[in-house]
Amino acid sequence: MGSWGTALASVAAASGREVRLWGRREALAETMRRTGQNPDYLPDTPLPDGIEPTSELAYALDGAEAVLIVTPSSSLREMCGHMRPHLAAGTPLALCCKGIERHTGYLLSHLVEEELPGHPVGALSGPTFARETALGHPTAATIAFEFRYTDRLEPDRSPAARLSVSMSSASFRPYMSDDLVGVEVGGAVKNVIAIACGMMTGAGFAENTRAALITRGIDEMKVLAEALGGKRETVTGLSGAGDLTLTCSSTTSRNMSLGVQLGEGKTRAECFDGKDVVVEGEISAASVVELARRIGVSMPICEAVHAILYDGANLDQTFVDLWARPIESEPRALELELVHPAAMPEA
Numbered sequence: 001m002g003s004w005g006t007a008l009a010s011v012a013a014a015s016g017r018e019v020r021l022w023g024r025r026e027a028l029a030e031t032m033r034r035t036g037q038n039p040d041y042l043p044d045t046p047l048p049d050g051i052e053p054t055s056e057l058a059y060a061l062d063g064a065e066a067v068l069i070v071t072p073s074s075s076l077r078e079m080c081g082h083m084r085p086h087l088a089a090g091t092p093l094a095l096c097c098k099g100i101e102r103h104t105g106y107l108l109s110h111l112v113e114e115e116l117p118g119h120p121v122g123a124l125s126g127p128t129f130a131r132e133t134a135l136g137h138p139t140a141a142t143i144a145f146e147f148r149y150t151d152r153l154e155p156d157r158s159p160a161a162r163l164s165v166s167m168s169s170a171s172f173r174p175y176m177s178d179d180l181v182g183v184e185v186g187g188a189v190k191n192v193i194a195i196a197c198g199m200m201t202g203a204g205f206a207e208n209t210r211a212a213l214i215t216r217g218i219d220e221m222k223v224l225a226e227a228l229g230g231k232r233e234t235v236t237g238l239s240g241a242g243d244l245t246l247t248c249s250s251t252t253s254r255n256m257s258l259g260v261q262l263g264e265g266k267t268r269a270e271c272f273d274g275k276d277v278v279v280e281g282e283i284s285a286a287s288v289v290e291l292a293r294r295i296g297v298s299m300p301i302c303e304a305v306h307a308i309l310y311d312g313a314n315l316d317q318t319f320v321d322l323w324a325r326p327i328e329s330e331p332r333a334l335e336l337e338l339v340h341p342a343a344m345p346e347a
């Protein structure tokens with residue numbers, strides 16, 4: 001029951017679903033039941049009827065028609081282990097977190113398929129700040145499940161279609177996709193590009209530079225998505241360019257905000273007043289770059305963020321160097337063999 005989980009519970013409840021909203025802290029669940037709000041993550045945002053906050057995971061999952069998983073990506077493997085004994089076979093699982101697992105290079109759907117086999121796994125992703133979504137501002141997102149055939153060999157888009165219909169309301173518009181890889185890559189990479197945009201803004205670079213980063217960031221998403229078996233065109237949709245535009249335009253974004261503060265010269269410890277805030281792009285800067293290097297995809301903006309965050313590179317000089325790279329053609333050509341992360345060479 002963090003900010004995005006609570007917002008999604010509001011969306012589902014507003015569209016008429018009965019929602020059990022799980023969180024690990026009973027005290028917060030009890031406060032939410034009593035006050036109808038989540039004071040820790042979405043203060044001053046009343047929750048609609050139909051949401052039952054609980055800290056009992058078995059109860060939360062009992063009889064669920066679908067499960068939205070909204071932990072930070074770094075907690076996802078652990079969370080899958082907690083969920084395993086309580087999930088009914090075949091329950092669709094939709095990942096609402098954004099990232100790529102560090103060290104394995106797994107897309108989060110690969111991780112969940114490994115930990116929780118036998119479930120359709122998809123993703124819900126897009127330009128969706130939690131508070132705006134919970135307050136009912138018109139919001140669109142993408143729900144992606146891989147295309148499958150039914151036992152009768154008929155096209156089966158049912159998890160994506162059913163969840164989209166279940167979640168849709170006057171203010172929330174979920175589009176359907178069968179390109180899970182493309183959707184997941186967009187969600188992971190956009191956070192790294194948002195840190196880059198923030199860093200540049202904080203360091204005093206101007207709007208032209210930010211627009212260039214956003215556009216070239218889309219190119220980095222495209223080549224990574226395609227190399228992993230996704231579609232380039234997915235990256236131009238809500239989960240790619242849409243989310244990138246949102247995240248790179250506002251310090252409401254924690255990723256953009258971290259970048260701005262680092263660009264202004266703060267240390268990491270000084271950012272967010274020392275609070276432990278979920279900034280997925282910090283981990284993704286490492287996991288995306290490690291993955292890209294392993295499969296031979298060039299992602300210079302992500303490399304720049306990685307160098308600053310992990311190698312102690314000088315921020316201003318790194319961005320000067322980014323502009324001094326050899327001139328390339330636009331768009332980039334890509335000639336790569338498709339490879340599953342599990343079969344990839346070590347870095």
Ligand SMILES: NC(=O)C1=CN([C@@H]2O[C@H](COP(=O)(O)OP(=O)(O)OC[C@H]3O[C@@H](n4cnc5c(N)ncnc54)[C@H](OP(=O)(O)O)[C@@H]3O)[C@@H](O)[C@H]2O)C=CC1
Nearest residue numbers: 001002003004005070071072073075097098128129130278
């Ligand atoms: N906020 C947003 O606008 C959006 C966020 N997302 C994505 O959603 C994901 C979650 O982010 P968000 O909701 O913003 O984060 P928040 O910081 O708002 O909430 C994090 C939630 O995860 C819980 N949590 C943390 N670690 C664990 C763990 N090990 N086991 C169980 N629960 C855990 C926290 O519980 P506790 O309070 O007990 O620590 C809290 O409920 C991220 O991947 C983010 O990118 C996607 C779209 C929009």
Ligand SMILES: O=C(CO)COP(=O)(O)O
Nearest residue numbers: 126127128129253254255
């Ligand atoms: O993913 C988000 C909006 O779509 C939230 O962005 P931040 O995690 O940067 O706050």
